[in-house]
Amino acid sequence: xxxxxxxSEEQLNAFIDGELESxxxxxxxxxxxxxAELDHRLCRQRKLKELVKHxxxxxxxxxxxxxxxxxxxxxxxxxxVASVLLFLGAAAGMFLNHSLYQNSLPSGYETVSxxxxxxxxxxxxxxxxxxxxxxxxxxxxxxxxxxxSAEEGAPRRVEVVANEKGLDLLRSDITKFKDEINxxxxxxxxxYACSKSIQRLEERGIAVRxxxxxxxxxxxxxxxxLRMQDGWExxxx
Amino acid sequence: xxxxxxxxxxxxxxFKKLVxxxxxxxxxxxxxxxxxxxxxxxxxxxxxxxxxxxxxxxxDFAAAEGWLFRILANCLTDYxxxxxxxxxxxxxxxxxxxxxxxxxxEEELVQKVRQAVQKLPINHRQVVTLVDLEEFSYASxxxxxxxxxxxVMSRLCRGRRALRExxxxxxxxxxxxPVVNIKRIK
Numbered sequence: 001x002x003x004x005x006x007x008s009e010e011q012l013n014a015f016i017d018g019e020l021e022s023x024x025x026x027x028x029x030x031x032x033x034x035x036a037e038l039d040h041r042l043c044r045q046r047k048l049k050e051l052v053k054h055x056x057x058x059x060x061x062x063x064x065x066x067x068x069x070x071x072x073x074x075x076x077x078x079x080x081v082a083s084v085l086l087f088l089g090a091a092a093g094m095f096l097n098h099s100l101y102q103n104s105l106p107s108g109y110e111t112v113s114x115x116x117x118x119x120x121x122x123x124x125x126x127x128x129x130x131x132x133x134x135x136x137x138x139x140x141x142x143x144x145x146x147x148x149s150a151e152e153g154a155p156r157r158v159e160v161v162a163n164e165k166g167l168d169l170l171r172s173d174i175t176k177f178k179d180e181i182n183x184x185x186x187x188x189x190x191x192y193a194c195s196k197s198i199q200r201l202e203e204r205g206i207a208v209r210x211x212x213x214x215x216x217x218x219x220x221x222x223x224x225x226l227r228m229q230d231g232w233e234x235x236x237x
Numbered sequence: 238x239x240x241x242x243x244x245x246x247x248x249x250x251x252f253k254k255l256v257x258x259x260x261x262x263x264x265x266x267x268x269x270x271x272x273x274x275x276x277x278x279x280x281x282x283x284x285x286x287x288x289x290x291x292x293x294x295x296x297d298f299a300a301a302e303g304w305l306f307r308i309l310a311n312c313l314t315d316y317x318x319x320x321x322x323x324x325x326x327x328x329x330x331x332x333x334x335x336x337x338x339x340x341x342x343e344e345e346l347v348q349k350v351r352q353a354v355q356k357l358p359i360n361h362r363q364v365v366t367l368v369d370l371e372e373f374s375y376a377s378x379x380x381x382x383x384x385x386x387x388x389v390m391s392r393l394c395r396g397r398r399a400l401r402e403x404x405x406x407x408x409x410x411x412x413x414x415p416v417v418n419i420k421r422i423k
Contacts, residue, residue: 009394010390017375017393019374044401045397047405048397048400048405051346052350054347055346055354056265056268056269056370129286163282163286200279221281225285236286236290
């Protein structure tokens with residue numbers, strides 16, 4: 001039997017992928033020393049791995065209207081102030097055992113991520129991706145509850161972002177919630193329709209007409225990420 | 238009490254950062270799996286929104302990256318089920334078709350490799366790219382794709398064999414210049 005036949009293809013892969021124990025690695029090196037064929041197989045396999053890596057080294061992402069990671073100067077200032085408040089809040093909390101959250105959420109909802117706790121609890125972005133009217137109604141009720149539970153003198157900002165089948169919430173020819181949307185919009189709730197979901201429908205030849213209160217231009221993810229970077233709470237309905 | 242809440246908040250912030258920072262990596266993987274920039278972007282959006290809304294499912298923060306890629310793999314599976322598409326080389330338009338006649342050598346090489354990867358069955362393609370592009374261990378790939386480690390190894394083996402035949406051995410047989418002259422690569 002030729003020396004290199006002792007090494008299976010699986011072993012060769014494990015060798016180049018760093019999956020072998022040191023003793024096994026030494027074994028492969030020893031055999032490669034004595035077998036030009038094995039040495040060649042190793043080189044070929046490693047070359048293949050490098051080729052695949054190389055082919056996907058630069059994969060430009062599609063351009064987006066709202067670059068992720070950008071933080072407006074005003075937000076940066078708020079972040080600095082909030083950092084100080086965070087420290088003070090933490091210190092006060094240690095002594096006073098005072099809850100950081102003044103407004104608890106209704107059961108069944110969960111919040112995800114915050115920027116700075118003292119300020120972040122004031123603003124919420126609600127995400128609707130379901131076409132179920134009950135879910136849509138929950139989102140609208142939630143927005144209303146959040147508005148009404150804001151402390152006096154500290155107006156809360158709420159946004160509702162709809163994508164995928166949840167986009168139906170904001171489609172003027174489909175939604176069953178025009179009045180509720182209008183009422184909430186007049187109370188400063190902002191409604192965003194995911195640009196990608198709109199694009200998808202239009203590519204299928206479906207004309208998308210939005211309620212006048214709805215804004216588009218961002219993908220749902222970009223809007224959520226942007227708001228989370230500003231310290232908003234994210235709530236998936 | 239307040240300390241605990243701060244800890245939770247800190248963990249959530251770290252999680253959010255992780256999600257956002259991994260967007261590019263996820264996109265590259267989604268593109269390698271689908272060869273479709275728009276579909277890849279859609280899959281990444283779904284993945285990140287799912288991750289953000291299901292972060293409580295993540296028990297071990299150290300395993301978060303693998304968890305994200307697992308969500309991505311599940312999103313692709315869901316997409317394929319919904320569309321009944323199999324994303325094999327047979328039913329995808331290869332990127333190369335739309336390219337100008339004279340590619341620069343570098344671009345030509347990239348396209349050839351991507352075509353070869355795209356020709357692999359999706360389950361082989363996923364394993365090869367997770368191992369080669371993201372350097373995930375076999376155990377991690379097994380977790381991401383929810384398959385045994387032995388299956389990871391056999392799929393990797395078959396995938397690489399097919400790539401080798403396509404990219405290296407055919408070239409050698411045709412007595413062309415080797416696919417890659419190492420000296421010409423940075």
